[in-house]
Amino acid sequence: MTDQQTRAARFRALHTAAAPLVLANAWDAASARIVAATGAKAVATTSAGVAWTLGAPDGDALSREAMLEHLARVVAAVPDGVPVTADVETGFGATPDEVAVTVRGVLAAGAVGVNLEDTVRAGGARLRDIPEQAERIAAARAAAGAAGVDLYINARVDTYLRGGGTVESTAERAAAFLAAGATGVFVPGVADPETIAALVAAIPAPLNVLAQPGTPPVAELARLGVARVSLGSWVAEAAYTVARRAAEEAQGEGTFTALAGAIGYGELNAMMSNG
Numbered sequence: 349m350t351d352q353q354t355r356a357a358r359f360r361a362l363h364t365a366a367a368p369l370v371l372a373n374a375w376d377a378a379s380a381r382i383v384a385a386t387g388a389k390a391v392a393t394t395s396a397g398v399a400w401t402l403g404a405p406d407g408d409a410l411s412r413e414a415m416l417e418h419l420a421r422v423v424a425a426v427p428d429g430v431p432v433t434a435d436v437e438t439g440f441g442a443t444p445d446e447v448a449v450t451v452r453g454v455l456a457a458g459a460v461g462v463n464l465e466d467t468v469r470a471g472g473a474r475l476r477d478i479p480e481q482a483e484r485i486a487a488a489r490a491a492a493g494a495a496g497v498d499l500y501i502n503a504r505v506d507t508y509l510r511g512g513g514t515v516e517s518t519a520e521r522a523a524a525f526l527a528a529g530a531t532g533v534f535v536p537g538v539a540d541p542e543t544i545a546a547l548v549a550a551i552p553a554p555l556n557v558l559a560q561p562g563t564p565p566v567a568e569l570a571r572l573g574v575a576r577v578s579l580g581s582w583v584a585e586a587a588y589t590v591a592r593r594a595a596e597e598a599q600g601e602g603t604f605t606a607l608a609g610a611i612g613y614g615e616l617n618a619m620m621s622n623g
Contacts, residue, residue: 351428356460356498359431362389363500363532363554363575368566370577373435375584376401376418377425378620382611384426385619391426392461393419395435397584406581408469412440416453423458433461433500438469438476444487451491451499461500463534464488466521467510475510478521482528489529502556502576503530508537515543519550526553532576539563541572548573 349357362369369390374380375397383391396406398418404410415436423432434454439447447464454462466481468474476484485503492499503525507513522533533551536558538544544564548555554575557563559582566577594606 350496352455352458352460352497355429355431356500358429359390359433359460359500360498360531362431365548365570365573365575368570368574368577370566370579371433372579372583373397373581374422377421379583379587380422380432381425381619382616384430388430390431390433391422392433392463392578393422393435394581394584395437395463396581398435400584400588406437407473408437408440410440412450412453415440416450416457419454419459420457431461432459433463433502434459435463438465438467439484439488444483447484448487448491451488452495455492455495455497455499460497461502462488463502463504464530465504465506466525467504467506473510475506475521478524481521482524485525485528485530500532501530502532502534504534504536506536508535513537515546515550518547522551522553526551532556534558534576534578536580541568544569544574545572 371390371392372383372388373392373394374383375394380391398415399406399410402410402414402418419434426432436450436454440450441447451462464485466476468476485501488501505518505521507518507521518535532554534556535547538547538557539560539562541564544557556576556578557569557574558578558580569577590606597603597606
């Protein structure tokens with residue numbers, strides 16, 4: 349078994365409600381190394397944070413090549429053996445074949461998982477038709493299979509993000525995506541415990557939720573049956589908020605209180621030297 353196959357198996361095994369996988373999503377090599385240094389069992393990227401750090405908006409604005417080059421740096425930044433999963437937005441391609449190209453690139457970069465959205469952004473965001481999205485997931489699974497890696501395909505179901513989502517409509521999409529080859533299901537936009545519990549009961553696969561203000565703590569999510577908790581773009585947003593706050597304060601009041609509590613230069617520099 350190759351190192352990548354070993355990491356893939358380890359990553360899959362981390363998805364359990366007994367001890368949910370908690371992912372403080374990283375957006376560059378430095379944030380990935382910081383997250384890994386906390387003892388995180390895996391590292392995930394956030395598509396929004398990756399796009400922002402490269403000076404682009406989130407939402408299919410980056411090129412596949414830019415994303416993959418950045419991903420390779422993230423993978424190289426974390427300690428050997430720590431699995432990395434990549435947010436590949438809608439797959440960086442209009443066709444299933446193009447999604448397969450993206451997956452091959454993700455595997456070449458050394459990652460062992462992907463998040464794949466069921467949203468179409470061209471011409472206004474909408475949910476992709478179920479058969480069409482299932483074909484894209486099947487293409488991703490086939491590409492991973494040809495590479496001999498049990499890629500964790502986290503099928504993102506955006507029913508609640510797009511408004512009007514129900515447990516039934518979400519479960520219908522999840523079932524089709526799992527049949528096509530998805531490993532787990534990611535339902536962002538849900539924080540209500542009753543809804544989360546209903547989704548766990550309706551979806552026969554590890555459920556991933558997106559943490560947000562008002563989301564129950566990890567211990568409660570575990571009791572509800574959640575197997576994976578992602579912080580998404582929130583960590584990057586918080587970091588950029590500190591940058592803006594410090595700049596506004598320095599240029600306005602001329603004070604520097606926003607700098608309090610920062611990781612020390614020596615500690616951070618040493619952390620970057622341990623790669």
